[in-house]
Each structure stands twice: as C-alpha cells, then as structure tokens.
Amino acid sequence: AVIHRADYRPPAWLVPDIALDFVLDLTETRVSATLDVERNPAAQDATAPLRLNGDGIVAGAVLVDGEPHNAWAMEGDDLVIDLPGSAHQVTIETTINPTANTQLSGLYASGGLLCTQCEAEGFRRITFFPDRPDVLSCYTVTLTADKAQFPVLLSNGNPVDSGEEDDGSHWAIWHDPWPKPSYLFALVAGDLVPTRDRFTTASGRAVDLAIWVRAGDETRTGHAMRSLIASMQWDEKVYGREYDLDLFNIVAVSDFNAGAMENKGLNIFNTRYILADPDTATDGDYDAVEGVVAHEYFHNWSGNRVTCRDWFQLSLKEGFTVLRDQQFSADRGSPPVKRIEDVRILRAAQFPEDSGPLAHPIRPDSYQEISNFYTATVYNKGAEVIRMMTVLAGPERFRAGTDLYFERHDGQAATCEDFVTAIEEGAQIDLAQFRRWYEQAGTPRVDVALSHDPVSGRVTLALKQTVPPTPGQSVKQPMVIPLRTALFDRQSGTHGGEHLIVLTQGQQQFTFEGHARPPVLSINRGFSAPVAIIAPQTVEDLVFLAAHDDDPFARYEAMQQLVVQHLVAAVEGRLDDDAREAGRKAIGGALAAILADAGLDDLMRGELVMLPGEAYLAEQLNPVDPARVHAEREALKAWLGRELAPAWTALHDRCAAVPFSLDAAARGARKLKTQALVYLAAADPQGTALRAKAQYDAADNMTDRQGALMVLCGLDCPQREEALDHFHARFADNRLVIDKWFSLQAGSLHPDALAHVQALAHHPDFTLTNPNRVRALYMAMAANPAAFHAADGAGYRTIADLILALDPINGNVAARFVAPLGRWRRVEPGRAALMRAELERIAAAPRLSRDVREQVSKSLEA
Ligand code: ARG
C-alpha cells in the first residue's frame, strides 16, 4: 500500500498517558500497556473507533476501564476497539520473544542484553498503540527482570523507584515528564558498566551523564563522553538550547540497524559510534563518534522537544540535526576540511540517489515503507537546504529564525512548512520560492558562461539552471540557488570581494564592472548550493584557483574539477596521446605545488591531493562504463605516483617521523602518510609493499595500521597475507576491528577482491545476523567498483544473493543493498542488462519484505 503525504488526518484519539509494565526475559517478555485515551477535539470523525497499530503481535487480553472488553477486532495488523464516549483507560497484554526478533526493530536481544529500536514503527512490535509521531504521551515504565542476568534496568526520563523480590528478580520504575511520541520510547536491560560524568547547564541544572557498555569496553568511552559534554556546551552557546532532564544515558549495543537513536534521555548507539581508543579506532572513527554523539544529543531539541507531525516530515528533524552536527564538528576541528568532507559524502551518496530511480524530494510525497526514506537525500541534502537558509539570512538572522521555531513549536509535532515559516518570520527573509527545495527532487544543474568586454571592463555572468526530471516529476520549476562568487584578477591573484548571487529564474545574467582583464571565476564557493556547476573553465584557470583561491573549498573544487575534466575526456576517448600527456602534466604540476605549499596545513593538503571518487566520476557520464572509469583513474594515479615519486617518498618519510597525538598536525600527517602510500603503490607495487609493511609494523595507532593494511590488501604480495593474519590474530576479540578486517579486503584494489568476498562469507567470523558485519563485507564490496561491476555480473549476483538471504532475517538492512543495483539505467548496456536481471530475480522471490519489495519495484519501473 502506498501512503501519501496529502492524506494526513489528525489522530481520532490521543493518549496523554501510558503506563508500560515489562516482565523481561530473553525469549518470553510480557508487556502490559495501560493507555489513557481521549478523543482528539481536532479529529474529523468524532465517532471513530480507537485504532491501535500492531506488527506481528497478538493481544492476550483487552480491558477497558478495568473490565474485560469484547468489542474489538483485528483489521490486518491493527487492533480496532469500538469505544463509546470520549475518555477511557485501555489495557492490553502482549507477549513477545526478543531473541527471535532478528529484524532488530522493537524489543530485541543483543549479546545477552535486551534493548529497543522504535523509530520509525518499531513500537507496534512491542504493544498495540497509535504508533504515529503526532500522538504524544507521558510514559511511566516498570521493568522487572532477573537481577543476576539483567542487573541494569534503564528507560527514558528519571528513575522513580526500584526494589528487589525474594525470587531473585528486581524492578525499576522510570518516569519521563516530557510528552513524547512512541518512536522515542526505549528500554535497556542487561549487564552493563557505566562511565560517569556531570554537566551543569547554563541555568544551573546538574545533569548526571552515563555511558553504558559491556564490561571491558569502558576503557574506550572517554572520547564519546568528551564529545557529549562538548555538544551540550555548544548547543547552549550556538543555538541557546539547554538539556532538560537530570539524567542523560547512552547505551552502546553491538547489533544495531542504524548508527544511533535519540530516545529521550536514553540514547542507544551502535558500538561503532561510541567506542574509540587510538589502538583500535582511526582518526575517522574518532570524528564519527564525535559527530554521531552530537547528532543524537542535538535531537533532544530538533526532534524530541519539537518532533515530526508525520514521517513525511522526517527531514524536519534529520536535515536540521545533520546541519547542527556538521556545524558543531566544523567548530571542533577545521571548518574547511569538514565542509569538504560533507560535500564529498553528498556527492558520493546523495547525487547518485538524485539521479536514480529512488530519487525523492527531501520531503517525500509518498512511501510504502518509511524505513526506506532514511536516506542521504532526507539527511544530507536536507542539511544542505537549511544551510542555504543560513547563507541567505546570515548567521544572526538565522538564529532569530531558529529561536522562533523552537519557541513556537516546543512540545508540538511540527511540519517542514512550520520550520520554513518560522525561519521566514524570525529571520525576516522571503522563502516563498525557496520552498521548492522541499518539493522537487533531482540535483539542479547550473550552466555558466562568462564574458568580458575589454573596452567597458564589464564582466557578464550568464547562468542557466535546469532541474532534471525524476520519477513522478517530469517538469520542474526554477529553484532559488545562492552562489557565493568571486572574480579573481589573474595578475594580482586577488579578488575585489565576494558576491552572493541568488539565481531564481531559469536564465539570468549578472554584471560586474571594473575588470581590465578577463577574470578567473570562482563560483559556488564553500559549496553554497547543492548543485552541479557546469562551467567551461580552462586548465589554466583551474590550476590558478587550485593554487590561489582564498576559499579553501574552492581550491579543493578546482583540483577536483581539473581531474574530473581530464578523466571524463579520457573515458570518453577524447584524448589523443599529446592531450593525455598535457592533461597529466597540468594535474601533476598542480599537485606538486600543493605538496610544496608551506601555507597549507596537512589536513587540508590531504583533501587537496585526493582524486575524485569513481562514484562521483560516474555521475558525470551517462551511460557510464565503470571499467573504463576505474582503469583511467588508476592509470592517472599510477602516473602521478611515478612522476612525483620523490615528493611522495619524502612526504611519507616526513609524516612517518611525526609522533602520535590527536592534534591536527599529527592527524594531518597520518592522513598524508597513507595517501602517499596509495600513490606510490599504484606506481611501484613491489617497492611500496615493503614501505607499507614497515608502516604497518611500526604503527602505534589504528589510523596508520589500517592505512597500511588497506594499501597491502590491494597488492599481490606476501606481505598482504602476513599483515592480514597478524591483524586478525591481534584483534580477534574486538568486533569493530574485525569489521575493518572484512571491509578492507572487500573494498580492496586486489584483482581477486570479489573472490575474496565470496570466500569471506564462509569465514567463521561472518554472520548475517549482525548488521555491522554484513555492511563491513558487502557494502564495502558494493562500493568497490572493480568488484561490484565485474564484467561477468558476478558482483551483481553476489549482492542479489545477499539480499535474498538477508531479507527474511533483516529486511531493513537488506533493502539498503538494492540501490547499487538500481543504478542500472545509467550503466553501459551490457552491464545494465545483468544488473536488471538480478533485480528481476529478486522481484520473483515468493516472499519479500515490504522494504525490499518497494526498492526493487521502483528500481525496475520505467
Ligand atoms: N533517528 C535516528 C538518527 O538519525 C535514526 C533512526 C533510524 N531508523 C530507521 N528506521 N532507519 O539519529
């Protein structure tokens, strides 16, 4: 069934209070839910029955106002109760088996713990309830369990009471004073140890902080705790948002579909976004922990205090919260480097979504399974859209807008429209046309032409925007596209100030006076709009910008563009030997200048020397031959490795001498160290195997170790097996590190990577029941173009086999693997047919989850 945004109706009944009573057990948990229900005065039908959602549960008993009640019936999964009058107390009993819950939605068991994941629609797998985010209730939760097996009992809000019984059981009562939708409910029971700290809010509330992990892991919680405290401080300072309970608990679990979950006062995390120490976590892992801890904490205001009216509004909380976590991480580290990373993710994950069969606006109009809409579009493009508001309004006015939003909608289930209206009024800007960013899918393309009149000194910038058609949206209206722009004088190397150009029409011209010479155009600086710029920039202009632009993002962009233009021409067969040589020389020269530029810090240098990824290159070609993209990119890398070999070697030596620390300089050195190895390995595999093995052996931290192992994994050399075996043996008891061991092999440049994946699927450490392990092996492979796009279709078959095997276990995670196959329409015809055939094979399976069914059928539709 397709659910439409336009069909929204207010709930017929509200549930101001709910009491939940759990008798917890790994295989047989008894749940008694008592709901105080009352008719919603805003409902359209004042006689509607009470409809409670369920999913795979049966009602043991139904009581109304304490009496057995028979006037109810099951309609599909829903329990529908005929209720006269306007207010009642309804009690329902259910029994569930958490161990059998392999979907990891609702209440499930993870390594002997019991925990929950209720967003979006998991609560209905626990008890019958109007499981929609516009029904807000105060929760009182009683947990009873065997004390030895489950010594810690946690739920949302504050602990009220606890006690022990003679039979070895104990109990705890929790009360959350903040009304919340059911998707924010959580409980955890198990043997956990806390890391504790305290935070005092600006207005003086003392908050007890605790991060709960399994015994042995508590030595790796320090970074997460520091990140939490920094997040709490930052949200007070930057958005004026304070925490609102006396307690803030975080629990880390090993089996988790997503990254983490913002349950009120009880965030539950995938261990990979909590546990970190230098021996087991890379610098990237440290950043991910900091970013996700902040993201979930920030949800307390953007998500919990102000929640979503319905799931079409998901970007209301996710887009805004991603923006907030991006701003936080930028403040904590290097703003330009963070901006570049964010854009790289957007281009690698969201641009392909926007150009494929699953394209949807940041506020979708319809869905079959909401879990399929936790996408890079809703999250990352959603963040870009709100970031554009900050560009249009400026920081102070934007803050006035968010202040108004939080004040006006505190305690409400709001819409994206509410958010835009609040920003409009608070920031005093007109967002009428801007709202199209919520309506239209597809990455806008902006074609740029620059002309110069030497007599008048006038520069004319002619811009033309096109929003490509996407499924269900064949005709598009012009968007509001804010473009930060500068015109550089090529002799002085400077510009006379940045302009904010706001493109609102299909075609528009902008003029600038006072340019004696044709300037060099720097446009979409800081990536001020999530669009594709098509500007006919010469190699000379790009080399100039890569060396001189005072906007660090624009420097990065010029470097990327220089390589993109060259590789696209190479793949399309437009380069003769001379042109290829000239293109390579220009790139090599720009790269050499970056390596030698003393004004750059190493973290930024690390961004500038990175080649554009194959997914982003593929976006520039339609149809794409992935094998040619791969071959040309590897050939360029090898050429650059050879041509600049002395510089790479010197760089590797210099960086290897920097002692370990978590400061920016040492992190920059580590980033460059492995990048130097990557270039050198492409040019001289044998010599570099020795150098990489030396880096591996000398490593006193996971960044160096993983970087070296990554390079070794791509080489056919004895050091490869040696290092892999050593790594596995050394970290055999650390699941997160063993995940790395799987993904490094699956993502490697080794010609047999696909065969390695097929063999690793039978490794004793592999299991389909742990999402991190599944992603480590198969997402890494799906993102490895040479393996996934193997000419005989074996990569596609491997992913389709995985989807079919995983779907009955965990449809949510299985559905994530459909998108790579779904891109068949943009791939050359031979491979496209093979990809399509695998989708058809999946579609023909007798039983599929709603998750996989939706993604596969959309991927096959014309
Ligand atoms: N709200 C969570 C977060 O972004 C993610 C929940 C994921 N749920 C899902 N059904 N995929 O922090």
Ligand code: ZN
């Ligand atoms: Zn989120």
